[in-house]
Amino acid sequence: MEQLDQHNLRITKQRQLILDELCSVTSHPTADELYQMVRKRLPKISLGTVYRNLEILSDCGIIQKLDIGGTQKRFDGNASTHYHVRCSRCGRVDDLSIPPDFNVEKTASRLTRFKILRHRLEFTGLCPDCQS
Numbered sequence: 322m323e324q325l326d327q328h329n330l331r332i333t334k335q336r337q338l339i340l341d342e343l344c345s346v347t348s349h350p351t352a353d354e355l356y357q358m359v360r361k362r363l364p365k366i367s368l369g370t371v372y373r374n375l376e377i378l379s380d381c382g383i384i385q386k387l388d389i390g391g392t393q394k395r396f397d398g399n400a401s402t403h404y405h406v407r408c409s410r411c412g413r414v415d416d417l418s419i420p421p422d423f424n425v426e427k428t429a430s431r432l433t434r435f436k437i438l439r440h441r442l443e444f445t446g447l448c449p450d451c452q453s
């Protein structure tokens with residue numbers, strides 16, 4: 322029993338740290354990038370643990386998993402609806418401070434009779450570094 326409590330406590334601490342690291346950046350890191358960040362504070366953590374906790378956190382809606390273009394999934398500490406711009410050359414993903422259009426959800430709901438839970442809008446282009 323004591324073993325289990327310790328185990329849970331450890332998991333919770335790891336998860337909190339992963340969440341803290343993710344929320345401290347706006348770069349929308351991949352699991353690998355986040356693993357490198359978390360490892361500086363928890364050297365013994367494994368990539369699998371980071372992956373697992375990211376899945377749990379995104380399933381709970383605490384963070385967002387961004388399955389936008391690119392080979393690796395990226396993660397976002399900001400779970401609310403907001404838009405992204407992605408560089409098609411280097412893969413950089415920035416937040417875009419355009420207010421989300423929730424009317425489009427109402428329209429989509431009316432047209433499809435779906436209960437719309439969220440929508441996504443992704444812009445693609447070349448970032449300032451890649452334009453030169």
Ligand SMILES: [Zn+2]
Pocket residue numbers: 408409410411412413447448449450451
């Ligand atoms: Zn770029």
Ligand SMILES: [Zn+2]
Pocket residue numbers: 349397399403404405415416
């Ligand atoms: Zn974002």
